[in-house]
Amino acid sequence: NINIYSVFSYIPKSIIYDKAHVRFTLADISGEDCCSQCSNDCLTSATHCMCARETSGEFAYSPEGLVKESFLEECISLYKGLAEYCYFYCRNCPLQRLKKNAFNSCNGRIARTFIKECWSKCGCRQCGNRVVQRGITRNLQVFRTPEGKGWGLRTAEDLPRGAFVCEYAGEILTHCELQEQNMERSGHQKHMYVQLDAGWSSYSFLKDEEALALDAHDYGNVPRFINHRCFDATLIGIPVEVESPDRHYYHDYGIDFNDKNHETETFICLCGSSFSRGKKLGKK
Structure with a gap:
């Protein structure tokens, strides 16, 4: 059998596609x-x-550069549904506008805490609150999995709990641009995107160019090879604001396998977890 894999361009940091409103200057950074x-x-x-x-008021990182246990447990509980969700609802929701929903009622988003690292305008330079912006420091390896799940990501070293592994990089674009790209692509290409919604609750009204997503289909880095695993994943995604050997790492991408309107094609989950949510139904 001959397998054809999508070609992508490697980028160490995310790039802006076109209309995404993320540009700022040092003058925009206030004292707060x-x-x-x-x-x-x-x-x-x-x-x-x-x-x-x-x-x-407390830093999320320890002096060793690890995410503190209390903050990590809070994030894990949120992902696993063990914590009480704090939902916020967009006024004139941009996702509903994209679907041309006449009622334009927001389905609600989970309010997520994110880590803010020190920026270039900060007085500190060799500060421990600059973990993600220093890039990948671990020995990572992309490898071919034997279970039929395609490519995967593992490390050549044991990592302590709370260690930063890598930043998920891709194209930052609006949901309108994402929809246009999906319509132009071949129907045989499967990919997932990430909604950059951690800061949405701070907006009283979210413009289309402010409701952003991260797409690693054409441009990305090593995290695009991280396999999905339902519920008991070994990695967790934490939003960060910034200007064992042969261990295979998994991440729960939060896929709703009952969402028939999602752009991703039908596929069967092969994560192997006892908590597997099964088959992605896809559109009919």
């Missing part, structure tokens, strides 16, 4: 968004600076 007075490591400072305000 940076710690210009800091000069040393913010994590070991006696008083926490403004960069910790998104995580309730």
